[in-house]
Amino acid sequence: xxxxxxxxxxxVEPGAFSGTARLxxxxxxxxxxxxxxxxxxIDHVDIDRVAADSLVAVGVAAVLNVKPSISGRYxxxxxxxxxxxxxxxxxxxxxxxxxxxxxxxxxxxxxxxxLLDGEPVATGIQQDTQTxxxxxxxxxxxxxxxxxxxxxxxxxxxxxxxxxLLDGVGVPDVExxxxxxxxLIVVRGYDYKADLDVLRPYIREFKPVLIxxxxxxxxxxxxxxxxxxxxxxxxxxxxxxxxxxAEVIVHAYPDGRAPGLDRVHGLGVPAVTFPAAATSEDxxxxxxxxxxxxxxxxxxxxxxxxxxxxxxxxxxxxxxLTRLKVGGKLVDAxxxxxxxxxxxxxxxxxxxxxxxxxxxxxxxxxxxVGRAYLSVVSEWWDNLVFQLGQLF
Numbered sequence: 001x002x003x004x005x006x007x008x009x010x011x012v013e014p015g016a017f018s019g020t021a022r023l024x025x026x027x028x029x030x031x032x033x034x035x036x037x038x039x040x041x042i043d044h045v046d047i048d049r050v051a052a053d054s055l056v057a058v059g060v061a062a063v064l065n066v067k068p069s070i071s072g073r074y075x076x077x078x079x080x081x082x083x084x085x086x087x088x089x090x091x092x093x094x095x096x097x098x099x100x101x102x103x104x105x106x107x108x109x110x111x112x113x114x115l116l117d118g119e120p121v122a123t124g125i126q127q128d129t130q131t132x133x134x135x136x137x138x139x140x141x142x143x144x145x146x147x148x149x150x151x152x153x154x155x156x157x158x159x160x161x162x163x164x165l166l167d168g169v170g171v172p173d174v175e176x177x178x179x180x181x182x183x184l185i186v187v188r189g190y191d192y193k194a195d196l197d198v199l200r201p202y203i204r205e206f207k208p209v210l211i212x213x214x215x216x217x218x219x220x221x222x223x224x225x226x227x228x229x230x231x232x233x234x235x236x237x238x239x240x241x242x243x244x245x246a247e248v249i250v251h252a253y254p255d256g257r258a259p260g261l262d263r264v265h266g267l268g269v270p271a272v273t274f275p276a277a278a279t280s281e282d283x284x285x286x287x288x289x290x291x292x293x294x295x296x297x298x299x300x301x302x303x304x305x306x307x308x309x310x311x312x313x314x315x316x317x318x319x320x321l322t323r324l325k326v327g328g329k330l331v332d333a334x335x336x337x338x339x340x341x342x343x344x345x346x347x348x349x350x351x352x353x354x355x356x357x358x359x360x361x362x363x364x365x366x367x368x369v370g371r372a373y374l375s376v377v378s379e380w381w382d383n384l385v386f387q388l389g390q391l392f
Contacts, residue, residue, distance in 0.1 A: 016110040019061045021101050027051045028215075028236050034058040039107060041097060046071050047078030050189050056081060062088035062109055066097050069127065070135040079132045090114070093124040160254070160277055164286065171290040172272045174247055176228045179292030182208035184299065185284045186216035186227075188236070192300030195333040196223050199299070208297065211288065213280045216300060217241045231287065232280040234260030242269050249273070249287070251280045282322040289326045296326060299333045 019039040024030035027042050028051065034040055036059035044051065045067040055063055063069075069079045069091050082089050090112055097114070100121045101107060108115040112126040125131075163169035184203065186192060196219065202208075203225065212220045214232030218241050221227070230237060231249040242248065242264060248271040252258035256275050264271045274283050281301050288296050323330060 016108055017061060018106055018108040021103065021105045021107045023098060023101065023103055025098070026235075027055070031055065031058060032236070032238075034060055037061050039064060039109070041066070041101065043067055043095075043098070044069070046073060046076040047082070049077035049081055052078035052081035053190075054188075056085040056087065060087060062090070064093055064097065064109075064114060064122075064124070065089070065091050066093045066095055068092055070132065070139060072135065072139045075136045075139040079127060080136070083127060083129055083132055089127040090124040091127060093122040097122045164276055164278075170275060171287055172249060172274050174229060174249070174287070174291065176209055176247055178209050178288060180294055182206050182295040182297065183211060183288040183293040184208040184297045185211045185213060185281065185288065185301065186220050187213045187281045187298070187300035188215035188219050189300030192216070192219055193223075195299045196220075199297070199333055202297070208295075209288070209293070211284045212237070212241075212246070213284050217244075217246065219300070229284075229287075231274065231284050232260070233258075234263055239267055242267055249283075251276070251283055253277075278322065285322050285326050285330065289329060293329065296330045297333055298330060301332065 019037050020035075021041055022030060022034050022038050023041040024033070025043040027040075027044050027047070030040060030042060031054045034055070038058075038060050039062045040055060040060045041064045043066050047063075047065070047069045063082055069082075069089060070076060079089060088109060090109070093114065101114075101116060105116060107121075108118075112124055113120050114122045114124075164171070184199070186196065203210075209229065210220055210225055210227045211229045211231060212218070212227040214230075214234065215236040217227045217230040217232075217237050221241050221244065226244055227241075227246045229247045229249065230242065231251065233251045234242070234248075248264055248269055250258045250261045250264060250271050250273045252261070252273040252275040254275055254277050256273070258273045258275075261271060261273060274287070276283055276286075278286070281298075285296060285298070
């Protein structure tokens with residue numbers, strides 16, 4: 001319920017700006033409602049890079065966080081991405097922001113202060129390049145504590161999901177033929193667009209099984225492909241993509257509860273559940289491995305320790321063990337776009353065209369047919385010049 005506020009007329013300071021407020025405590029869910037120029041209000045401790053990339057992609061004007069964007073637990077990458085993109089980031093605004101501002105309200109920002117109808121409703125800490133760099137330096141000092149926690153989470157997961165990791169217990173049956181084929185797993189994560197673009201020739205040649213992990217299914221459709229399997233908790237895949245004809249596997253809690261199952265059944269789409277404590281991207285890899293895939297290509301997934309920690313949850317320990325389980329089958333597409341990206345200069349392109357024209361001219365000049373053709377063209381040109389001379 002909104003708290004009452006006094007309405008007073010107040011002039012807007014130079015350099016201040018306004019925008020439409022969009023609120024959600026889950027950043028991933030909010031992104032689907034954002035439009036360019038909106039002001040995103042979130043509840044996100046330690047903004048990770050994937051969340052920041054999604055906010056940059058929709059073109060928000062500012063991000064207002066009721067929590068610290070860098071708590072100091074580990075050096076998360078999101079705030080730096082936002083600042084480099086020129087997006088205003090204000091932290092520690094307090095939980096009351098969600099009570100005082102409604103979805104669609106026109107709000108203004110002056111420095112570190114948020115105003116509604118000209119009246120201040122919250123004040124936080126405006127981040128910039130220097131403050132983010134200082135906070136990141138402090139966070140790196142506490143990285144050893146996070147490494148110990150990560151190791152502990154890994155052992156807990158190993159005990160909890162030993163049967164799944166070692167024997168594939170709980171992996172659901174699928175109709176899609178996977179055995180003996182390549183599998184391409186797409187997560188809407190780091191550099192997924194660039195990697196998908198680079199992988200077009202590979203997809204065309206090998207025709208791998210396409211598995212979309214939640215919003216990764218939308219990424220496949222946006223790139224022009226239809227996923228064969230969609231797996232996840234169904235909180236970021238769109239209704240239209242769920243109806244595309246792919247097999248749907250809903251990620252469930254270890255006790256069998258699957259909140260996303262009701263949504264899928266409400267759309268009239270058949271689905272099975274996959275109960276596990278792992279992340280959805282891990283389940284996709286374990287499914288592909290269990291069903292006999294010869295190669296697993298991962299797009300947008302987490303590949304190193306920094307990315308595991310940047311995700312900001314203990315469950316990322318499962319990804320470490322999953323990668324050990326899948327072993328040599330797994331190939332990360334991350335970075336492929338940078339490895340094979342080539343820039344052709346205009347002068348090089350012009351030289352290539354001129355070389356081709358010269359080669360064609362030489363071929364025509366030395367052949368009998370070519371000389372006869374040149375003779376005809378020359379005679380036609382002389383006649384044209386003569387007729388033009390007669391006219392003028």
